[in-house]
Amino acid sequence: xxxxxxTAQLAAAAADVVRLVPGKLVDPVLGGLLLTADARGVVLAAxxxxxxxxxxxxxxVHTEGQVLVPAKPLAETLRALDQPxxxxxxxxxxxxxxxxxxRFALPLLDVDLHPGVTEPPAPSGxxxxxxxxxxxxxxATTAARDEALPIFTGVRxxxxxxxxxxxxxxxxxMAIATIPWTPGPSTIDALIPATLLAEIGKQVVGDVWxxxxxxxxxxxxxxxxVTTAVLDGTYLSESKxxxxxxxxxxxxxxxxxxxxxxxxxxxxxxxxxxxxxxGDSEVRLRTADRQTGEAEESVKATIDGGRTSxxxxxxxxxxxxxxxxxxxxxxxxxxxxxxxxxTAVEGGEVDLRYIIMPMLPPKTG
Amino acid sequence: xxxxxxTAQLAAAAADVVRLVPGKLVDPVLGGLLLTADARGVVLAAxxxxxxxxxxxxxxVHTEGQVLVPAKPLAETLRALDQPxxxxxxxxxxxxxxxxxxRFALPLLDVDLHPGVTEPPAPSGxxxxxxxxxxxxxxATTAARDEALPIFTGVRxxxxxxxxxxxxxxxxxMAIATIPWTPGPSTIDALIPATLLAEIGKQVVGDVWxxxxxxxxxxxxxxxxVTTAVLDGTYLSESKxxxxxxxxxxxxxxxxxxxxxxxxxxxxxxxxxxxxxxGDSEVRLRTADRQTGEAEESVKATIDGGRTSxxxxxxxxxxxxxxxxxxxxxxxxxxxxxxxxxTAVEGGEVDLRYIIMPMLPPKTG
Numbered sequence: 001x002x003x004x005x006x007t008a009q010l011a012a013a014a015a016d017v018v019r020l021v022p023g024k025l026v027d028p029v030l031g032g033l034l035l036t037a038d039a040r041g042v043v044l045a046a047x048x049x050x051x052x053x054x055x056x057x058x059x060x061v062h063t064e065g066q067v068l069v070p071a072k073p074l075a076e077t078l079r080a081l082d083q084p085x086x087x088x089x090x091x092x093x094x095x096x097x098x099x100x101x102x103r104f105a106l107p108l109l110d111v112d113l114h115p116g117v118t119e120p121p122a123p124s125g126x127x128x129x130x131x132x133x134x135x136x137x138x139x140a141t142t143a144a145r146d147e148a149l150p151i152f153t154g155v156r157x158x159x160x161x162x163x164x165x166x167x168x169x170x171x172x173x174m175a176i177a178t179i180p181w182t183p184g185p186s187t188i189d190a191l192i193p194a195t196l197l198a199e200i201g202k203q204v205v206g207d208v209w210x211x212x213x214x215x216x217x218x219x220x221x222x223x224x225x226v227t228t229a230v231l232d233g234t235y236l237s238e239s240k241x242x243x244x245x246x247x248x249x250x251x252x253x254x255x256x257x258x259x260x261x262x263x264x265x266x267x268x269x270x271x272x273x274x275x276x277x278x279g280d281s282e283v284r285l286r287t288a289d290r291q292t293g294e295a296e297e298s299v300k301a302t303i304d305g306g307r308t309s310x311x312x313x314x315x316x317x318x319x320x321x322x323x324x325x326x327x328x329x330x331x332x333x334x335x336x337x338x339x340x341x342x343t344a345v346e347g348g349e350v351d352l353r354y355i356i357m358p359m360l361p362p363k364t365g
Numbered sequence: 366x367x368x369x370x371x372t373a374q375l376a377a378a379a380a381d382v383v384r385l386v387p388g389k390l391v392d393p394v395l396g397g398l399l400l401t402a403d404a405r406g407v408v409l410a411a412x413x414x415x416x417x418x419x420x421x422x423x424x425x426v427h428t429e430g431q432v433l434v435p436a437k438p439l440a441e442t443l444r445a446l447d448q449p450x451x452x453x454x455x456x457x458x459x460x461x462x463x464x465x466x467x468r469f470a471l472p473l474l475d476v477d478l479h480p481g482v483t484e485p486p487a488p489s490g491x492x493x494x495x496x497x498x499x500x501x502x503x504x505a506t507t508a509a510r511d512e513a514l515p516i517f518t519g520v521r522x523x524x525x526x527x528x529x530x531x532x533x534x535x536x537x538x539m540a541i542a543t544i545p546w547t548p549g550p551s552t553i554d555a556l557i558p559a560t561l562l563a564e565i566g567k568q569v570v571g572d573v574w575x576x577x578x579x580x581x582x583x584x585x586x587x588x589x590x591v592t593t594a595v596l597d598g599t600y601l602s603e604s605k606x607x608x609x610x611x612x613x614x615x616x617x618x619x620x621x622x623x624x625x626x627x628x629x630x631x632x633x634x635x636x637x638x639x640x641x642x643x644g645d646s647e648v649r650l651r652t653a654d655r656q657t658g659e660a661e662e663s664v665k666a667t668i669d670g671g672r673t674s675x676x677x678x679x680x681x682x683x684x685x686x687x688x689x690x691x692x693x694x695x696x697x698x699x700x701x702x703x704x705x706x707x708t709a710v711e712g713g714e715v716d717l718r719y720i721i722m723p724m725l726p727p728k729t730g
Contacts, residue, residue: 077628077631101625101664102663103660104631107658259447260466266441266442266469293438293469293470294459
């Protein structure tokens with residue numbers, strides 16, 4: 001293999017693949033980047049047996065060929081280069097990375113041990129990358145990080161007519177984003193690792209094509225195709241939540257409420273709980289702890305219905321308000337220990353509902 | 366105590382004091398902020414028995430008084446406030462922090478248990494804050510972080526006529542900055558904790574007045590006065606280093622050399638060593654490791670004298686080049702395992718010399 005390529009383009013492609021498929025520590029081959037050069041350019045591919053990524057780049061190929069090299073060292077070398085052009089050339093048991101005045105050489109790994117990258121499932125439909133990324137920025141971060149409960153580390157991706165619904169929960173809160181979907185030949189319903197979707201949300205551009213088969217989901221945009229194994233498990237569905245008894249509706253500015261929550265939260269006890277007292281034209285956030293002191297702050301609000309006044313984990317309320325920054329939100333509150341639903345007063349392209357569970361109120365001083 | 370003050374001013378003052386005197390976990394009183402309000406305004410003070418900081422702020426004082434409150438919670442509350450004005454008022458056993466729509470209350474600590482803040486040593490002379498901060502940004506980060514060797518966690522601050530010399534070493538490298546000093550009634554020679562000086566370097570403005578007595582050093586600027594206990598120990602002096610046998614001088618662009626070092630350093634073995642081969646009109650950085658591969662890069666340079674080619678810890682060479690960013694540097698190299706001195710080809714207000722020790726060369730592949 002021998003090719004010349006724009007450093008920035010190859011560096012970006014290698015970095016994207018490494019972030020999508022970080023590799024496994026146990027097996028260097030699964031942390032390898034497979035480079036395949038032919039007349040059309042060079043294809044970078046990775047496969048850790050759960051995820052695959054494949055991206056094609058334009059390159060001036062002098063000699064065709066295929067090599068496997070450690071992915072991260074290659075990506076780091078390319079990222080560090082100032083030189084605009086770079087040449088990749090096999091020299092004995094090394095892949096040399098040559099740039100003006102410099103030569104770096106990585107050991108070749110055994111291509112025959114690599115699983116390769118098989119054809120992805122065909123696309124079932126597509127979404128706009130901007131809207132998809134916006135929805136994922138909230139939904140993918142709501143999933144649990146605790147690997148002991150794999151089912152809660154996933155985002156459920158489901159097509160419903162001309163909508164795509166993205167849902168995640170860690171059991172204490174749930175985010176549900178509904179975005180426009182251009183339906184194709186088949187429907188989608190799969191549970192996908194949230195960490196991968198969070199990274200994908202940072203990379204997507206243009207249109208994103210999504211497809212599924214029996215145990216994989218594929219996402220494709222521009223020159224990139226990613227596949228992932230789907231997670232097992234029947235998923236906590238919204239319909240299992242009691243969401244029928246809203247007696248109090250609060251409308252307020254999301255930023256004002258988040259700011260006040262952040263300040264009052266400095267005074268919570270170890271449980272981190274604050275109470276939201278619903279008044280006539282304001283809500284009052286309040287907490288107290290013998291050690292840390294006490295705090296209360298009022299935020300102007302429009303109140304409709306009853307005066308049910310729940311308590312929440314302050315950090316979950318802050319997380320729930322963050323995606324609505326700059327907008328007015330509605331809290332739909334139920335009596336007792338039943339869920340509160342946060343939505344925007346005026347809808348946008350991403351229709352987002354954020355559900356949080358109330359907590360027992362803070363003990364006062 | 367009862368006073369009204371601009372939130373931003375008080376927030377900045379409290380944050381500065383907390384960063385200078387982070388307090389001791391063992392004793393909440395030593396993590397307290399002592400607030401003293403009188404007709405002239407309010408003074409914030411902290412003392413953890415090793416360091417003190419005191420800053421005065423303008424305030425509209427309604428009732429004079431003195432209270433001690435937990436410093437970090439107060440600083441965090443003030444930092445989080447959006448409201449432009451804040452009122453501090455004692456309410457029973459609490460200090461209430463009142464802003465529009467909000468009330469926060471911190472428990473009062475026992476003022477009588479606090480050591481207070483005594484008068485600082487009188488100033489011996491002064492330096493320009495900008496030049497002092499620039500020198501500290503290199504010198505304070507060269508000291509060791511290892512608390513097991515307190516002597517190497519210090520910066521030696523010594524006045525020599527109209528110069529102030531700042532020196533630090535972690536035994537593997539040494540930074541020596543010489544800056545203009547406006548001498549006063551006495552001279553200075555003390556060893557000061559580098560972490561405190563690093564923080565001071567971020568805060569100083571205008572002129573900085575420095576004073577010493579038997580076991581304390583004081584630094585004062587604007588409305589702030591800081592004191593610290595001096596460290597014990599006779600300090601590794603430059604004169605004990607063999608710096609007399611320079612046979613090779615290399616002039617090169619600091620950024621080009623640092624960039625190449627950073628790239629080649631990706632290929633070192635666990636020791637992190639790269640070799641610097643001195644040629645006729647370039648230096649060649651080189652390293653190799655059976656596992657990671659091999660790297661070499663050339664940088665244009667003007668060579669004078671011999672061709673002595675030392676090896677260095679790559680990260681120490683990068684640290685040594687960083688303060689010279691954007692400038693041309695000279696490496697003065699000695700044969701054998703003797704120190705190399707890095708200086709700027711053209712001097713600036715801060716006269717900086719960075720000394721690094723060579724290492725045994727990397728084993729090649």
